[in-house]
Amino acid sequence: MxxxxxxxxxxxxxxxxxxxxxxxxxxxxxxxxxxxxxxxxxxxxxxxxxxxxxxxxxxxxxxxxxxxxxxxxxxxxxxxxxxxxxxxxxxxxxxxxxxxxxxxxxxxxxxxxxxxxxxxxxxxxxxxxxASQAQVRLKSALDVVWSNKEKGLFIRKVEDVASGRVAVVTADQTIQSVAHEMRLVQRSSCAVVYEEEKIVGLITDRDMTKRVIAHGVSVDRPISEVMTHSPLTIKPDDLVLHAASVMMQFNIRNLPVVKDNKVIGLLTTSHLVQNHRVQAIFLIEKIKYAGSIKTLASFTPERQAIFEALVEGKVAPETIGKVMTMIMDAYTRRVIQIVIDKLGPPPCAFSWIVAGSHARNEVHMLSDQDSAIVLADDATESDRIYFKHLAMMVTNGLASCDYPLCPGKFMAATPKWCQPLSVWKSYYKKWVANPEYERLLNISVFLEIRTIYGNSDYETILRDELHQNIRSNREFLSSLVNDAINTHPPLGIFNSLVLEKSGENKKTLNIKKYAINLIIDLARIYGLAVECDLSATDERFKAANESGMLSDDAYMNIIGAYQFILSFRFSHQLEALKQGSEPDNHIDPNSFGSFERKHLKDAFRIIADMQDAAKVRFGSR
The missing domain is CATH 2.60.120.10 (Jelly Rolls)
Incomplete structure (x- = not known):
């Protein structure tokens, strides 16, 4: 040397x-x-x-x-x-x-x-x-990843890591002019291609070698002939972890960073390989290649270890939810694919959608399954039998991976929630027009939907259908307000916390019922009022704030309350896991001190204030 x-x-x-x-x-x-x-x-x-x-x-x-x-x-x-x-x-x-x-x-x-x-x-x-065995290498990664330096990856955003150098070109430019823009002007390995102010393609220097030079394509031809069409993109405030998962899932090396349809940077695999041995990425990769439900079920301890490490690392609660959601997404997609491999190809177009906390990107250790199947309108009776089997096998498969079945049966395996697109549209129309108790319960579950597998267009169509129906019936929002204010935050007249009065959880505080669900309900109301297409609780409040419906003070207060309460619940669940107990939402007030008590009461007052504001703004019958 x-x-x-x-x-x-x-x-x-x-x-x-x-x-x-x-x-x-x-x-x-x-x-x-x-x-x-x-x-x-x-x-x-x-x-x-x-x-x-x-x-x-x-x-x-x-x-x-x-x-x-x-x-x-x-x-x-x-x-x-x-x-x-x-x-x-x-x-x-x-x-x-x-x-x-x-x-x-x-x-x-x-x-x-x-x-x-x-x-x-x-x-x-x-x-x-x-080590030669993958599980030994993964255990090593689990053990070492949580250094102080590497913890920060979970809370870092794409904009903190991505490069600002990216060429922006138009579809009618020649290959030669694009290459010139990439190399001599922007010095970028990638160019994003626009057509009529819309991103339509992507071309990299590797693509130039493989698709142009290798095949002798004339450099005078338009770049649209050799570009990758309809490229995936990422938002600047997305997690780096999410970007890494997308790159692994679709085997891509470049992700344009886009805000308001404008390219502001580029994220490449080289941005992610410097000390970013993140345990969640290892688990997602293992899930992706698992050959059976039994193998998937064996990963539960690793999923729990990730949750524990995130909570112990004081990672932001909304980030914990996103990471755990990415893992549940990976499980769901893999189980669906394993079942399809057994049943054969789907006989018609369909979409597997999730609802509830899964759709909101707020998964935690207690999250159960909320799902549905949307079928193409030309689905036959024979096709529906196929999807009935698919739904049963997938939901049972996820249950064996410790994602519990929904007690209310809001799952694709329930025939009512496995229907053609036209039936789903009629559901939304009926629910909004006549929000009686049972229908309000139904729509409360399916007010948040997200595509996990299949045709994502159905999700967009149903969300548009929802917004259109709400515009025609503004009374619907007041019905949601009535439902949201039926339960009050836990503050008693003697300034003590309201406890469960009976049952096995007697003398405990149900943090989900008396706090978290109330905030989620309020976010849902404000999000729908401004026609926000995002489902996450914090994103809905942000959209309401940006539209002027929610003041800066109210926005900061409710977000602060939500984050504190989520962290409080996660810490409670972490303690249960460490003691070998089943985590739950029932907290003994004797287990926390004056610091927690003071901040919880502040949070509950903020919730009560927002309930009152929603009553005034949207009306309450």
Whole structure:
């Protein structure tokens, strides 16, 4: 190893997990053993080859793809990615091996097994990271991810991480002019393509190589002929974790950051690989490739560990809800796909939608299933039998993964909630026009809907139907207000907390019934009043504030109250989990001190004030 190259290598290796956690001198000693090799496009490293020392490979520049012995793609790798470590242990016999192929000129750093083993003796924790079994590596990630430095990823927004460099072009520009814009003007690896002020495509430098140069396409042709159509985008205030999940789910490397239909930046995989070994991402990846319901069910302890770590880490409660929702989304999609693999392809278009806390991105350890199926209007009776089986198998599958069945049977397995689009539209029309008790209960569940699998257009159509019906019957909002103010925040005349008066939870405070649900109801009313298409409680209040319906003070007060109460509930549930008990929403007032009592009462007063304001604004019969 040339001494002149060593500092550059040490600096590069030192930013890659887990090498970033070992002392500089030990890292320098390891790097003295590194060999540098260059692979031309198409050159192969056969990791099944016997008779030579196994090594760990680090991609410095370029890109590789791994293919199994049967030719199936295993993974694609770029700068800072590692491969070869599953072969570092001599007892590995459950993997048939794979080959690594350079898909462009690639520079590799090669770390011999002997050098790694010397490092492992001094730092055993590094050995777990490179263990051959995935569950051991994942446990290692679960153990180490919660350093103070890495905790912050959960509360970081996309805008904090994304690059501001992105080319913006139009669909009729030539390939050459777009390439010029990308390279010489913006120095960006990606261009977002607009047509009539609408984002219609995306093109990357890799696409230019594969779709233009490789096929000899004239650079005078319009970029629309080679771009990726209808690209996925991300919002600046979305979680980095959400962006990483989207990239993994759809196997993409670039996400334009869009606000008000304007591209303000670009998020790439390189933004996410620097020390972001987030345990939720590992679990979502495992869920994605689980082969059976039984395997999915075995992940419950990891899901609980993530919840506990988030709460202990004092992560914002709305963020905890989003992370747990992403995990429930992953479970639901995978169970649906496993069932479809068994039943065969769906006979007609459909949408699996979720409702309640799942739709609001507010999942927690007690969240049950609220779901429905929307079928195409041309669905036959035979088609409906297929979806009846699908719904039963999916809901039971999720139940076996510790997502409880809905006690009220608001699930796709209930025939009433597995209907064609036209029937669902008639439901919304009837519920809004005559919001009697039972119908109000029905629509309260399905006022928040979100597509998990299938045709997402149905969700949009139903939401538009809802808004249109409410515009025609403003009395509906006053009906919701009547329902929302039937329960009062828990403040008694002697300034003591209102407790459950009977039953097994006697002398406890039901924090869900007397606080959380009241806030959710109020957010729903204000959100519908301003026709907000978002379902999350905090997003609905924000929309009402931005529209001028909710003052800045009222907005800040209710958001502060909501966050405190959610944190309070999460802490209570965390304590139950640690003690091996079933988490619930019933809190013994003797378990909290004057600090909690004072802040809870403040929060309850804020809820009561907002109930009064809603009464005045929307009317109460």
């Amino acid at each position: 040339s001494e002149s190259l060593l500092p550059n290598i040490v600096q590069f290796i030192g930013q890659i997990d887990p090498f970033d956690k070992i002392p500089k001198q030990a890292l320098r000693d390891l790097c003295t053993h590194i060999q540098i090799t260059y692979l031309g496009k198409g050159e192969v490293i056969d990791l099944c080859e016997t008779g030579k020392e196994k090594s760990l490979y680090v991609v410095r520049t370029g890109s590789m793809e791994q293919r199994k012995s049967d030719g199936v793609l295993r993974a694609r790798l770029g700068s800072e990615d590692l491969f070869g470590f599953t072969f570092l242990e001599s007892n590995v016999n459950n993997d048939k091996g794979y080959k690594a192929i350079a898909i462009e000129g690639t520079l590799l750093y090669v770390i011999p097994n002997s050098a790694l083993q010397s490092l492992f003796k001094i730092f055993p924790s590094c050995a777990e990271h490179f």
